[in-house]
Amino acid sequence: MLGGIPYYLNLCDPEFTLRENIMDLVLTMGAPLSDEPNNLLQAELRDVTRYATILRSVADGCTDSGTIISRVRELKDSSALAPYVQKLAELRLIRIVRSLDATERERDRRYYLDDPFLAFWYRFYLPNVSPLAAGHWDEVWRHKIDPYMEDHMGGMFEWICRDYARRYINEVLPTAAQEVGQIWAASFDVDVVGRLLNGAAFAGECKWWSRPVGLNVLEHLRETVAHASYERDAAERYYLLFSRSGFTPELKRKARRDPNVRLIGPAELLGPPPAR
DSSP: OOTTOHHHHHHOOTTSOHHHHHIIIIISTTOTTTTHHHHHHHHHOSSHHHHHHHHHHHHTTOOSHHHHHHHOTTOOSHHHHHHHHHHHHHTTSEEEEEOTTSOTTOOOEEEEESOHHHHHIIIIIGGGHHHHHTTOHHHHIIIIIGGGHHHHHHHHHHHHHHHHHHHHGGGTSSSOEEEEEEEEOSSOEEEEEEEETTSOEEEEEEEOOSSOBOHHHHHHHHHHHHTOOTTTTOSOEEEEEEESSOBOHHHHHHHHHOTTEEEEOHHHHSSOOOOO
8 A cells, every 4th residue: 555665664553454544644635645646746847737637537547648649638648658658757756567478569558557556546535635625534434445455456556566576486487587567469468477587487476355256367367378379389388377365276276286386365465575
């Protein structure tokens, strides 16, 4: 929710619930982080309004240049958008992502907010600034934030899983990753893919579900990867399933029998980092 910014984390009270911390830090009048994104933009940029509109568009799910341009009337085409996006990327406010199976000439890019707190603020605080200013903090939480937190965390969970693969995949696979990313096309979207230093490939699905992940998710992942061009000729391929709520007994049996299937749950994601 707050990313890894020490200042933000130091403001959190570990004895408070998530709701209580968000209320105290973001939603209530005078909360220390209530205007943090605006302060950041004003300190770093000119023409803050245009940059803020781009950030809000991305937060609203506009992940390609065409949909962003439709929200920013002053920008007529992708060449006009490019310098703004590049500046936001330099500030680590936006991630520019290319499908790992795309060629260098392909222009298919996706844009995501590169800061978890920014993503939360633009999705939940800014659209509700008027009722929050009127003091309706509990009602905003109850009607506009709490019912949508599961969906919001689904996207964040994919981010966490890719970061785990970059840093710690050697805890569950033979060696560290050489590259980690995503692949997509009109008919498929794979949350996590990559190549290990030994040349093996891996692909993974991330499920922020309240129920255990089953064998059908593994089968769907295998079918999807079979139609993708990324690392098609790899001598070995691993399949990773990331789950918030564990795995069905059937899938666990499959993973015990198949050395190329790995199941990664909260214990692995939240475990202590390996000694260096």
